Structures are given as C-alpha cells and as structure tokens.
Amino acid sequence: MHPADIADSERLVIFVFGDDMKEDGAHWRAFMPGADGERSLYRSEGLDFCEVAALGKDVARQRPDNKRLRGWAVISASDVRKLPGLQLKVSEPPDGHGIIDSWPNERMNKVSLAQSLADDAATIRFPFSP
C-alpha cells in the first residue's frame, strides 16, 4: 500500500522494452508519452529487484506489441517534477501505478523532456531477457 501522494524522494520505475534499451541505458523514447498522453510508471518503494522484475514481466505480457522486457529505468520523483510542466499522478489500479502527464503539445518539446528524463535516469539492464 502506497501513500496517496508521490513524495519527491520516491524512486519510480519505467519499464523498457525492445530497442528502447541501449548499451548505455534507456533511450529517450522509453520516456515518451503514449497515444493517451501519459507515461506509465510504477512506484518502487518497498519492492526488491525480483518483485520489480516480476511486475515488469506482467506489464510485458499485457503489451500488444510483444516487445521483450529489457530492463527498467529508475528516476526520482523530484527529477520529473523539476522539468517544466510535467506532473506526476497516482493512477491505480494496479497498486503502485502512476503516470507522468501534462506533456506539452508540440512533439519536439516532448522529445526534449524525454531526453532530460533519460539523461537523469539510472538503468537496470538485463544481460538477457527474463
């Protein structure tokens, strides 16, 4: 059970699929909003590595594109909130799910924000697909 609001100190997980995982970390495309204008993420407080990996496998199974889970990016809530305009919101169910929304309308402004998120993120990269 997570607190109702996402604290600045929380670490957030964005799962990375297919070619969006590069040698040096997650590509900026992994942080771009989907057609719904939201970037899905999970709050990782209290979860160990295996629990996050299991969650990622669940998310992968629900994807229509069959792309393989390659790992995940970890970013702090404060790193998201420091970027102009972006908002973090809890979006349950499922438990611990959240979104980044309020993206700018113009695509290249979204790209720039996604590049900043990728630049700030740490990455867990699988040497193989689980």
Add this chain to the structure above:
Amino acid sequence: MFMEATMLMTHILTDGTSSLTRAHDPYPYFNVPQWKEPSADPIVDALKAAGADAARLHANAADAARMVLNLLPELPNPTVMVEDYEITLEWYKDKSHVAVVALDGQSISWAVMAGRANPLKGKELFDKELPTDAYAAISAATAD
C-alpha cells in the same frame, strides 16, 4: 577474400603437365556485396517503412530532410523516421549525447542533449540552411 579470389583460377594437373584453364568471370562475384551495405538513401527507406503515414507528410518534408543530411556530410547516417507529420533524423551517441532534428516541410526543430544536463532545443522556418543554433547543438552532441 584473397583465398576466394585465387579460387577463381583453376589449376589442373594432367599426366605430369600442367595447364591453366580460363579464369571464371569474376564480375558476378564482385558485383554482389560481400558485406551489409548502409542504406543508399535512408530517407527513402524511412518513407517506405512509414507506409500510409508517409502520404500525410508535407510535400517538402523529404526534400528538406535530404537537404539537412547533405548539410551535415561529416556525420554518420542518422536514424530516420516518419512521425506525426514530420521526418526525424536522430544521431545517437549515448543517452547524454543525442540529437534529434525534425522537418515538417516548413520548419526545422531540434531537441538535443549535448552532455549531462545540457538540453538544447529550438524551432525555425527552414530555408535550405541549417540554423546556426541547430548546427551548434548537433555538433556539441555528436563531437568525439
């Protein structure tokens, strides 16, 4: 390669004498690339891959993208994609050194990460020249 080239010549020994047969025509061998070639025109390839989305592009978008490529001959071929009525060119070095340029047929816009915590972006009307700020940003992201 040397081994294969020498195999084009057949040396036949017969009853203690030797004769050299006519060499096989090497043209078919050397005419077929023995390596994976880079795309001759990455923009054409991207338009093909985009399918129906390519038809929604502004008529000038492909020409503008090709002009930008020609204005940056020192850079390797970028990843080219068609997205949201734009052709995007991406030079990716690492997650902190990446340049994305978008051409919609009228304007050029760029989003560049030129080193840690150094985002650069801009948009200008495209008039067959690369804006100075765009060139500086792309150069900063792709420099060795």
